[in-house]
Amino acid sequence: MNKISKHLLSAVLFSVGMPAVAQEVADTTLVNVAFQKVAKEDLMGGVSVVDYRSLMEKNYNTYSMDNMQGYVSGFNGAGMWGFTDQLVLIDGVPREANNVKPVEIEQITFLKGAQAVVLYGSRAAKGAVLITTKRGKVTDGLSVNVRANTGWNIAKAYPEYLSSAEYMSLYNEARANDGKAPLYSQQDIYNYASGRNPFRYPDIDFYSSDYIKKAYNRTDVTAEIEGGNERTKFYSNVSYYRQGDFLNFGQAKNNSIDRFNVRGNVDMQLNDFISAYVNANATYYNSKSANGGSYWSQAASFRPNRVAPLLPMDVFDKNSMQVVNVLAGTKNIIDGKYLLGGTQTDLTNIFGDYYAAGHNTWTSRQFQFDAGLNFDLSSVLKGLSFHTTIAVDYATTYTTAYNDSYATYEPTWADYNGKEVIVGLDSHGTQDKHTGNQEISGSTSNQTIAFNAHFDWARSFGEHSVSAMLVANAFQQTISGQYHKPSNANLALQASYDFGKKYYATAALATPWSAKLAEGHRLGLSPSLTLGWKMHKESFMEGSIFDELTLSASYSSLKSDLDIQDYFMYLATYQSGGWADWNGGTGITCMQSKRGGNEALGFISRNEISASVHAALLNKALTIDASYFNSTMKGLIIEAVNQMPSYFFSYYPESSFRSYLNYNNDNRSGFDVAVNYKKQFGDFGVQFGGNVTYYKTKASKRDDDAYENAYQYRQGKPLDAIWGYECLGFYKDQADVDNSPASKLGTTKPGDLKYKDQNGDGIIDNKDQVELAKGGWYGAPLTLGLNLTLKYKDFSLFALGVGGFGGNAVKNNSYWWVMGENKYSAAVRGRWTPETAATATYPRLTTEAGTNNFQPSDFWLYSTSRFDLAKVQLTYDMPKRILGEGIVKGLQIYVSGSNLLTIAKNRQILEMNVGSAPQSRFYNLGVKVAF
Amino acid sequence: MKLKNIFLLGAATVAFTACDDMFTPALENNQDISQMYNDADFARGLLYNAYLVLPYDGSPSTELATDNAVSNDIDNNYKKMATGSWAANNNPINQWDVRYHAIQYCNIMIENAAKVSWGYSNEGMNQMYIDNFLGNAYALRGLHMMYLLRAHAGFVGGEYLGVPIHSSSEDGSSDFNLPRNTFKECVDSIMSDFNKALALLPEEYGDVAEGGVPAKYTKMGADNSHYNRAFGNVQRGKIDGRIISAFKAQLAIMAASPAYAEAGAMTYADAAKYAAECLTKFGGLSGLQQDGWKWYDSDLIDNMGATDKNPAEIIWRGNLEKSNGLESDNYPPTLFGKGRVNPTQNLVDAFPMANGYPITDAKSGYDPKNPYAGRDPRLAAYILVNGSTIGVDDTPINTQADSETLDGLNRENGSSTTTGYYMRKLMRSTINLNPSSNTDAYHLQARIRVTEILLDYAEAANEAQGPKVAVGGAPYTAYDVIKALRKRAGVAVSADPYLEECASSKDKMRELIRNERRLELCFENHRFWDLRRWKANLTESAKGINITNVGGVPTYKTFDVEARDYKDYMIYGPIPYSEVLKWSNLLQNDGWR
Structure with a gap:
């Protein structure tokens, strides 16, 4: 240890980091980390890795980051170590995780610790995910793999809404509660309930098979070709997929997504000391849909009794001239027998839209190109090399559409001899219009340029191994409609030392640059230091149960401008905005102050201590990796709201004299543990992985001057605290209302929610909100991931379970907060009435805004804790003895099911999407052939 | 070879340095x-911020929190305010941020107007621009302060307090922990600002002939072409001397009212004097425009040129603009409107009969079975009652509870009436909202009308000296004013026995004046403030009318639509909670916390 200390002292620049590795990655496997590959055994904490290529042999995924928390610890599905907004790098370049397909991926590395991302600079300050794509290998001839999958998405659950008749009678009840006369007569309700004429008395069920398919298909096919020799290697991947949609009527029937892409790369050894590579990817993506709003949001808001979307022409009174004229003039006769229905209050509706408003295609094209050179500079200095990469990405999107408008008709019904007929049609001013012109809109064009270069030097002197890296990296993105370009510039130096692969030390100093800060404040200094000790190599560990036992610890202080939202936030400035008018002068430009100045505005610092342990036991069949972290984001920026008067800001025209300050601190701490076990028993093989990630957050510094009572202070509370009222149940009766603190939140009557007056001031207002629970906004506080692989001869069975525990949410969507003219969900059946006061599960109904009840409170709080059986796949690899020596070298067949089962107290809530497309289970059948 | 490559790559790095936002921020138009x-447009633009946020609403807002109207929008903030x-x-009536923010810009102009190079070679012209902007800055500072005072002044532990007076601009290092000035200090400071402005601004903007230029400017070499740019027709619509005299009248009547009288800032005699001073500039009572009570729906405004003089009724107005927003908010639903502002039965009942008697008077001839017949013509003009017609096709509107149309009482939440009435005042009846033939029309927003100042005068004169005494230099009395206004509207045209009855008693006259004010100024957002300065009853529930046909005959039943849940202390508005917490010297008004 003394030697290490000496080296530490002599090192001027330092930083931190240690890795944990998961999912059957061998010790000698090279792991992609910042700007280099490191043998897994030399990782010292803060890093987790997934061997994606082998994962895909037993678990076919359709999305790159699908359930990664099932394989690694420290990542919880949303982010790492309590942070979100991690930087995703594909082959070292910032790119979208959904633009790389699982079949293209070799490895995914999770850079969790500050020490692991220091070399990247500002933009990776909240962690980085490195997705590395496959590259060509030396092969005997060409290696060709073809994979095809087809599967069906089946909706898990739909929200339940009341039928027309039930809605109407409960709406009458709501009106009665508000002191209004009923809107619907008993006869109306009877007519709607009877179902005898659904066109006159509609009862639309958005989730019926009239509109929705039971399942939709997703099919893909991929061909991979690779090959090469010692000098040149290549890999290419061509793939296509198509998926449908649940909708089953009108133009929406044709809703679909197509995606085609080609990815390829070439590695070349140019001469003895120069090698080069080129990577390219092109993606073509089209999404076709019917014009109109979102069907699912309409399904959650459009009441069942409002409109009959289709009016059958066979009940039209052909003797009515008005009807005859409409029929002669209309351009939209649906399925040869219907006209589109509407009313004056619902002039158009989603059904009319999907039948007659036209359709559009959203097109996205992405082209990505990387080139790199590696120089072996041993002739200059032994152990020295130079590496550089430049990447250019283009992405464009646009929409092509045929935008039509259409007339809807409100029918006038009459009874002729006991037959109900439509004798009049009123279009209320709506008109049919077919444009026939393709319109192009929403063009965007984005670009990324990334560059990095580094000198690496590595030497061993006996047992002393020394390495160093000097790296410059920068990238810049140009985003349509965004004036400023997200940028990252960083220069960093890292030095590593190990003694006999027993004692490790790594120090780094990065100097991120930010143009968002004032001159003189643009350079940050990010030091990091990591120490590691392979304890099992000590003589005193001989004969212990540990095959490996590595301890490491790390400290880093990363400077970042990631949370500095805008440029020039330090600068007091005036800009023009708004126009003043008077009789003779119009559109006279006004000048507003946009902010007060604060030239001292500085970087935000991620100060982190972490420690890791890696252990292997039972002849390395069992490995355990664990980390602890404690991280504080220091100096987060606030606007000087409490330091300056409220009138320093005005909404219109937006004008402000307030300045920005580095003020808030956010603390995150927690641990993660990964356990992996792998063993072969004759023909039977077992592999198990278990991952646990826990984090907690605390607002460690806040400006709480705006709060009068200590319980309101944000400082010391979780960052994801849900604030709301403590509910004391329903008001029992008018006396209860009269004798309770008056609510400033809205009208209160018996059956409304009664809240606790926390400060005892006799009124209920937002000062009475308290911390209710943790939201889990940065991923579930406790995340569990379990994966199990069982192999018997040529069969393998894979199962993946993921759990998230400790998070909470408020039932605040339109399914739960039913007010005014909202659609009535099944939730309102449990409403409070004087008769059901004892058993009510829902406040009294109202046609008003219900603002007293519809507030965050523990009444609406629910736990989002859950465990999911995320995946089961059965795979059969046809053995060589059956395949023989033909051109087919390998054949794999597999069936899988995704999102099969959820175990949760609130499963029904968690599985129900309100206002968006349903969650689905996915059943897939796949085959892979190797030639 | 290898070194050359390294240099090439080095060059690539340099290429990045050319990228904006990487090493230096891309330029923004920061000034x-x-x-x-040195930039007169910049300097002007600063003061114009105070014009952008003038305290006037073109459609009913605070009115919806009074006994005059309710909104049918369940999310309306004034509705929520009124209901507790x-x-x-x-x-919702917080003025703290927007007014002080505007005052900050006024102060920046006051401190710098003389230092700005207005860019004219003629010294006289430069001086005219300095005077114009300085004068406007003082007037606007006073105006914004007046509205701060109205919304935030109050009673604190036995003292009438105003708000802190900001006499200079502030920056991050200013002392923000300022105590409130007294109500009187605030009124005095506002009057002082108005007087400073009066010394700098002309009585009325408008082109002058040669020789019409004040000596002050001719001495500096300006002629009428210069004057006509700085103070001519093109400046009309900005604050001038006549408008300031109206501000003074408004300030005076507020300060003299029961809610503030004890602060000693103004008396009713002062208020009558300021109102009379203002009215003199508009031709007094004889200048009353006969169709002025329907200024918003007149051919007059369709033919008005941008820099024309205002109609006689209008003291200050907003820009003439073509729009149909007011109508799409407030037309009945069968005419494709949202039916937002629903006048109350309380307001309808406040309209007298055409013979001048209130409907509660035995001599009125009011027939509860035919309640809209024989009424004050203003009722039909301002309020759409059951069976009235409106729109380009004169569509009859059925607001009955048993109406078959969407216009019926509470038929469609959020578009049908909740009171049995729709608003008609302020709207242009030529507008058609049918989606296939959508039209718009000119709207003239009256910020201050002569009628308002006349009513200020009548109120002040009656309080000061009684109904039939001319006060403050005016040649007419409160009685004369009320008589003229009622006659103009077609109420008791030949004889007004009820007015004669009231004219014998200051108290009865007070009630009549207040009622006339309620009718004349309805939907113009005065009622909320008038009730408060009068210390009148704030909690009268808003009522509606439920009409159903019984045996073919409409029957009328009044009902409570919405509570008016105000406490006694709510005659004064609160100081913002956040500011009271932040600044220890800033005291909250009694009752609020």
């Missing part, structure tokens, strides 16, 4: 305040 000295949610941290 420093010092630019105002009004609090120091939830205050």
